[in-house]
Amino acid sequence: MRFTRLYAPTTKEAPQGAVLASHIYLSRAGCIAQVASGLYNYLPLGKRVLKKIETIINEEMAKVYAQEVELSFVTPIELWEESGRADKFGKELLRVKDRKDNSFVLGPTHEEMMVNIVRKKVTSYKQLPLNLYQMKIKFRDEARPRFGVMRGREFLMKDAYSFHASEEDLDREFNTMEVAYKTILTRLGLDFRVVEADSGAIGGSGSKELMVIADSGEDTLAVCDSCEYGANIEVYMNLDDENDEAEVVEYTDIKELKGDDNCPQCSGKLSLTKGIEVGHIFKLGTTYSKPLGCTYLDENGKSQDMIMGTYGMGVSRIMAAVIEQHNDEKGCIWTDATTPYKVNILISNIKDEAQLAYGENLYKELNAKGIEVIIDDRKERFGFKMKDA
């Protein structure tokens, strides 16, 4: 690519009301542009970053036999009524009607849809386990979208769903996915923790969150200094029976925890940190398979509800998390795995023919080697470091 052909509208000034580094710098670097509250366009540089993240996720998913599918974005509301979530989700679920007045929803998550494509088709224990996922825009009509793409109404999420014939097999898959997710975040160059989490509204028996460590994170984590243990503070407080229920998530309590609490796994010291939730994995059990009638025949020819797991990873949120963790006063510092281009050839003085020729030559060579390169061939002064700064 060459800068003279690149569309990356950079600015010196931050957008109105932006507070987070990722929001400010992604906007200023011309990666994203706001459309409406909680809605963003991804411009060429931002799109390249998203693709990089997607590629790494796809590679790691392939290794664990998860298969990518693409489900329709507009889904019949009937499925949501079947599972009972049409009411539960409430106003976050954006409802639309077609010309024939049929009701649909814009998918905020796809348990129902995924179960729907498996039920009636997968009928035997011999066809299990199965893990299907998709990389797709989700829409949640958040009451208060904020922080740029960190918490938008529309966001890109990779969501996987697994189907099993036993709890043991779900446990195995859950662990496999946890490892895969850790590998993904490591490859992306992120500092993160896996923490015990609340299963919340999605339901199920166990869940873990993948948290990128950043001061701007919305979640507070209790993490062990010596082992890998970590827990979302909400969960941690519930585990700790000794605490008086009346004063649960008070800040004073959190301070108390700082000094004297020990890790429940290795008795090391616990400390508090902030995290950005970029992934959440659940053991669902039969929460969705039962109401939606997703069954199989076991070895004895008996009908059983499938045991399910679900594994979400926020692609667009990861992009923001990278910047939250890696930035300086000049702007975005991409990690090796996420940078839109590996090499930026900056021709200092475009009128100096020797420089220009050298740069162009280098550009050709790197391109031939398949290295992602961009050349700054604009007739400008030195301030085009903007893009990286």
Next chain:
RNA sequence: CGGGGCGUAGCUCAGUAUGGUUAGAGUACCUGGUUUGGGACCAGGGGGUCGAAGGUUCGAGUCCUUUCGCCCCGACCA
């Protein structure tokens, strides 16, 4: 959804208290020139339904009413 703030040039914002010629700055953009290792300088230029609708007035960016949008704090969600 409760509380607060803001909508004026592509962008960031003055101007509104106390209504009064032609609505401003910076930046960005176009032209010419000087520059060429850290968002240059000089000169000229284009660019506005002052968020929208209604009202008061001789006269509204400014006052009144309604409405839409965006942002922040909280609740909610994950």
